[in-house]
Amino acid sequence: MYVAKVIGNVWATKKYEALHGSKMLIIQPLNGNYEHVGEPIVAIDTAGAGAGEYVLYISASEAVIPLPVDFAPVDASIVGVIDSIYHD
Amino acid sequence: MILGKVIGSVWSTKKDESLVGSKFLIVRQLDLEFKELGSFTIAVDSVGAGDGEIVLIATGSSARQTTITKNKPVDAVVMAIVDKLDIHKRPEAAGAKN
Numbered sequence: 785m786y787v788a789k790v791i792g793n794v795w796a797t798k799k800y801e802a803l804h805g806s807k808m809l810i811i812q813p814l815n816g817n818y819e820h821v822g823e824p825i826v827a828i829d830t831a832g833a834g835a836g837e838y839v840l841y842i843s844a845s846e847a848v849i850p851l852p853v854d855f856a857p858v859d860a861s862i863v864g865v866i867d868s869i870y871h872d
Numbered sequence: 873m874i875l876g877k878v879i880g881s882v883w884s885t886k887k888d889e890s891l892v893g894s895k896f897l898i899v900r901q902l903d904l905e906f907k908e909l910g911s912f913t914i915a916v917d918s919v920g921a922g923d924g925e926i927v928l929i930a931t932g933s934s935a936r937q938t939t940i941t942k943n944k945p946v947d948a949v950v951m952a953i954v955d956k957l958d959i960h961k962r963p964e965a966a967g968a969k970n
Contacts, residue, residue: 799952859934
């Protein structure tokens with residue numbers, strides 16, 4: 785599970801049929817100090833995250849689990865919106 | 873998923889027999905300004921993407937979660953053709969600074 789910030793969204797009418805109706809957000813992976821880590825990626829959102837919000841996302845084939853379908857080519861999906869991060 | 877651009881295709885007659893009929897696209901990764909990044913990958917097409925189109929690819933084992941790539945040796949699949957990107961330019965959200 786990783787931390788990221790929502791920085792945009794993707795419109796794609798032509799996509800794998802099981803993904804119709806799913807929201808695709810552009811997220812910038814971050815470390816615990818909100819610093820950018822690597823390139824932005826696209827994740828399916830099922831947690832209702834909005835622009836500029838900090839989120840938790842999961843990657844690999846587990847990413848399809850939050851979706852209403854159980855078989856779709858998804859390697860990143862948002863599973864939570866972060867209220868705050870505390871670490872020493 | 874990763875943002876990319878289809879820059880070509882690969883033809884291969886001698887390949888794993890389960891891949892017969894799959895279309896292999898060369899996808900160059902892009903940044904959000906559509907500038908081509910160094911890396912590219914060969915992805916199986918699952919949505920009819922054409923040359924020059926901006927696409928999304930899913931990689932890793934998720935790439936096998938389509939009817940076309942199920943149980944096949946595939947680790948990248950083109951699963952969307954991008955119409956538009958909206959990049960949020962609003963100021964920093966109140967967010968969760970601790």
